[in-house]
Amino acid sequence: MKDKQFILGVLVANHAGVLTRISGLFSRRNYNIDSLNVAETENPKLSRMTIIARGDEYIKAQIEKQLAKLHDVKKVEILPLDDTVIREHLLIKIKVTKQTRSEIVESVNIFRGKVVDFNIDSVTVEITGESTKLDAFIKFAAEFGIIEMCRAGAVAVRRGIAPLSDENEFLD
Amino acid sequence: MNITGAQIIIETLIEQGCDTVFGYPGGFVLNIYDELYKQSDKIHHIITAHEQGAAHAADGYARVTGKVGVVIATSGPGATNLVTGIANAYLDSIPMVAITGNVPLALLGKDSFQEVDTTGITMPITKHNYIVKDVSELADVIREAFSIAKSGRPGPVLVDIPKDIQLQSFEYSPAPLAEEREPACPSDAALEKVARIIAESKKPYIYCGGGVIISGAGEEVAELSELIDSPIGFSMMGLSAVSSNNRNYLGMTGMHGRYASLKANSEADLIIAVGVRFSDRATGNKLRYSQKARIVHIDIDPAEIDKNIPAYYGLIGDIKVTLAGLLKKLDRQTHKEWQDEISVMREQEKSYLPKDTEMHPKDIIEKVMYYTDENTIIATDVGQHQMWASQFYRIKKPKTFLTSGGLGTMGFGMGAAIGGCIGSGCGRTLLITGDGSFGMNLNELATAVSNRLPLIVLVFNNGVLGMVRQWQTIFYDKRYSETNLERKTDFVKLADAFGADGFRAGNMNELDAALKKAFEMQTPVVIDCIIDKDERVLPMIPPGGSIENVIVN
Ligand SMILES: Cc1ncc(C[n+]2csc(CCOP(=O)(O)OP(=O)(O)O)c2C)c(N)n1
Numbered sequence: 001m002k003d004k005q006f007i008l009g010v011l012v013a014n015h016a017g018v019l020t021r022i023s024g025l026f027s028r029r030n031y032n033i034d035s036l037n038v039a040e041t042e043n044p045k046l047s048r049m050t051i052i053a054r055g056d057e058y059i060k061a062q063i064e065k066q067l068a069k070l071h072d073v074k075k076v077e078i079l080p081l082d083d084t085v086i087r088e089h090l091l092i093k094i095k096v097t098k099q100t101r102s103e104i105v106e107s108v109n110i111f112r113g114k115v116v117d118f119n120i121d122s123v124t125v126e127i128t129g130e131s132t133k134l135d136a137f138i139k140f141a142a143e144f145g146i147i148e149m150c151r152a153g154a155v156a157v158r159r160g161i162a163p164l165s166d167e168n169e170f171l172d
Numbered sequence: 173m174n175i176t177g178a179q180i181i182i183e184t185l186i187e188q189g190c191d192t193v194f195g196y197p198g199g200f201v202l203n204i205y206d207e208l209y210k211q212s213d214k215i216h217h218i219i220t221a222h223e224q225g226a227a228h229a230a231d232g233y234a235r236v237t238g239k240v241g242v243v244i245a246t247s248g249p250g251a252t253n254l255v256t257g258i259a260n261a262y263l264d265s266i267p268m269v270a271i272t273g274n275v276p277l278a279l280l281g282k283d284s285f286q287e288v289d290t291t292g293i294t295m296p297i298t299k300h301n302y303i304v305k306d307v308s309e310l311a312d313v314i315r316e317a318f319s320i321a322k323s324g325r326p327g328p329v330l331v332d333i334p335k336d337i338q339l340q341s342f343e344y345s346p347a348p349l350a351e352e353r354e355p356a357c358p359s360d361a362a363l364e365k366v367a368r369i370i371a372e373s374k375k376p377y378i379y380c381g382g383g384v385i386i387s388g389a390g391e392e393v394a395e396l397s398e399l400i401d402s403p404i405g406f407s408m409m410g411l412s413a414v415s416s417n418n419r420n421y422l423g424m425t426g427m428h429g430r431y432a433s434l435k436a437n438s439e440a441d442l443i444i445a446v447g448v449r450f451s452d453r454a455t456g457n458k459l460r461y462s463q464k465a466r467i468v469h470i471d472i473d474p475a476e477i478d479k480n481i482p483a484y485y486g487l488i489g490d491i492k493v494t495l496a497g498l499l500k501k502l503d504r505q506t507h508k509e510w511q512d513e514i515s516v517m518r519e520q521e522k523s524y525l526p527k528d529t530e531m532h533p534k535d536i537i538e539k540v541m542y543y544t545d546e547n548t549i550i551a552t553d554v555g556q557h558q559m560w561a562s563q564f565y566r567i568k569k570p571k572t573f574l575t576s577g578g579l580g581t582m583g584f585g586m587g588a589a590i591g592g593c594i595g596s597g598c599g600r601t602l603l604i605t606g607d608g609s610f611g612m613n614l615n616e617l618a619t620a621v622s623n624r625l626p627l628i629v630l631v632f633n634n635g636v637l638g639m640v641r642q643w644q645t646i647f648y649d650k651r652y653s654e655t656n657l658e659r660k661t662d663f664v665k666l667a668d669a670f671g672a673d674g675f676r677a678g679n680m681n682e683l684d685a686a687l688k689k690a691f692e693m694q695t696p697v698v699i700d701c702i703i704d705k706d707e708r709v710l711p712m713i714p715p716g717g718s719i720e721n722v723i724v725n
């Protein structure tokens with residue numbers, strides 16, 4: 001498959017309905033979305049989205065251009081994978097017994113995670129990192145039994161001083 | 173001054189240069205209508221028979237005037253009735269502002285009487301939409317709606333206003349006309365690059381679309397064609413951009429394009445595509461589209477470049493400004509061989525035209541042209557009659573040909589003709605419709621009559637849904653499923669019932685007499701023109717086909 005994942009950094013107006021507008025654009029134009037994260041920025045008028053999407057070069061270019069046309073989209077940029085810090089966040093609740101508890105806690109340290117809740121028969125672990133690291137931990141945890149888990153969509157910023165660029169500010 | 177939301181709406185409309193609105197009242201726009209009543213000397217409201225008609229009228233008005241068309245409807249069914257009209261404007265990039273009322277804020281989301289999620293429903297068919305939840309934002313939202321509707325690539329914008337917002341008061345002070353953004357122009361280097369590509373071409377073909385009309389660049393296209401000795405073909409939306417008298421005019425290309433235009437389109441070594449979007453109806457099979465040609469694609473919307481057909485080179489900018497810049501970089505060219513080839517194509521086209529016919533749609537349109545002039549507004553509905561009008565009506569001026577391109581909306585015609593007529597200052601308007609399409613919107617005859625519009629409705633009455641039936645003839649082995657209408661509607665009596673005049677034309681003499689009488693009148697007339705149900709629109713490139721598959725007779 002020529003389909004590749006790519007990451008979009010998008011600055012949008014911070015008001016109701018913007019998320020629907022963006023996700024609506026993806027569904028009506030038949031684009032695939034792998035994950036989407038959105039939250040307010042230091043400027044309360046703006047939210048920042050990190051969208052992980054998938055497609056060939058054609059789809060990639062179309063997504064960027066169609067997003068840029070939306071009135072609520074202020075900036076959009078495809079972030080270069082090799083020059084961007086990408087982080088995901090995982091909360092995972094794992095079954096424990098007296099026998100397995102220490103092994104799990106040890107592994108949490110190796111993964112630079114944190115135990116955030118601790119019980120007789122379960123621990124909840126928080127881990128931040130790239131998706132491969134999270135995948136690895138999930139695989140490990142599965143050996144002991146995952147009770148539930150929750151994974152937030154990736155957030156990403158480019159390395160270096162430059163913020164999202166203006167290059168793609170198209171006309172409506 | 174401190175005024176109510178409803179007053180702010182009307183003041184802002186007036187401030188934004190709007191003097192005509194189309195619409196239909198109802199419970200959740202009562203306050204707006206109350207203000208319209210008080211301000212009727214400044215803003216003229218036209219009530220239609222149905223909100224869809226009002227939306228198409230605002231669309232037709234915008235197409236003729238180049239201004240933003242405005243339509244008002246109540247919540248719930250009023251808003252849903254606008255949907256087709258808004259979608260139609262969206263697909264044809266028509267500047268429109270739709271204002272809808274909604275239930276008071278406190279009742280939103282409670283499935284209240286006549287409540288629908290209007291912004292949710294219209295999100296994918298508007299350039300942008302709003303629900304106003306704070307009266308302090310109302311005036312600026314409406315201003316922004318106008319600005320978005322007409323800037324860049326135009327489109328419809330909807331503003332949904334809950335009833336309590338219309339009642340609350342806020343400070344209002346007039347603002348200047350919403351600014352259109354500076355027309356964008358490509359860099360000098362890009363223009364030079366395109367000039368070089370054009371200089372290398374021996375067989376150029378200018379492919380002119382609706383964007384040329386929107387940007388008012390018909391003259392620049394004509395100049396370009398003259399300077400580089402290039403024929404001009406058109407998408408249906410682009411048809412009125414350049415006068416059909418132009419020596420390089422080849423007419424429409426695409427599925428039912430004229431033969432010479434199709435052929436030149438496919439033989440060209442360079443397609444200069446201006447303000448088109450290469451819709452599937454225009455290209456047929458994309459993989460086999462104009463394979464011999466490099467494509468230079470000029471459009472204001474960057475997302476159109478490479479969307480449907482990959483461009484050899486894309487130029488993003490306002491078409492008028494871009495072409496003006498390009499013209500300065502070009503040297504005069506002549507392409508004798510290419511022009512000779514095109515002359516042969518034109519001869520071939522003539523040989524394919526119906527001969528010795530009586531009451532062929534082409535004959536009817538030629539007869540009509542005897543009575544119309546360059547200022548006559550021509551509107552169409554959707555079907556075979558629309559294609560015949562597009563092929564044979566010789567349009568002379570931009571913004572005089574109103575047809576539903578992207579959405580192909582049967583029922584567009586009456587509303588569009590009414591809006592277009594009013595937009596032209598109640599000038600002579602002619603609607604070419606079909607019996608099926610007219611059936612979808614003939615209620616608007618009432619509107620035409622109330623407003624005493626000089627509107628002639630020419631019904632190409634074949635008794636069938638001709639265009640669909642044509643596909644059944646060609647692709648479904650003549651299984652005419654639900655396309656033979658077998659109605660007993662008497663359009664002459666119908667006209668009479670609406671307070672209009674009606675004539676029937678079963679042969680050319682009757683048609684001539686009917687047209688003569690109709691053009692002498694200044695009020696709505698319906699001409700029921702009987703034609704053969706088996707007539708087909710030709711040429712036809714079957715869907716997914718290319719010029720190799722063209723059916724010519
Ligand atoms: C609202 C709508 N419904 C259905 C269609 C599909 N359709 C396209 S052309 C056509 C037939 C139109 O019939 P008529 O208006 O009589 O025109 P004719 O083709 O006979 O000239 C139909 C049903 C459409 N374009 N729009």
Ligand SMILES: [Mg+2]
Binds near residue numbers: 634635
């Ligand atoms: Mg018909």
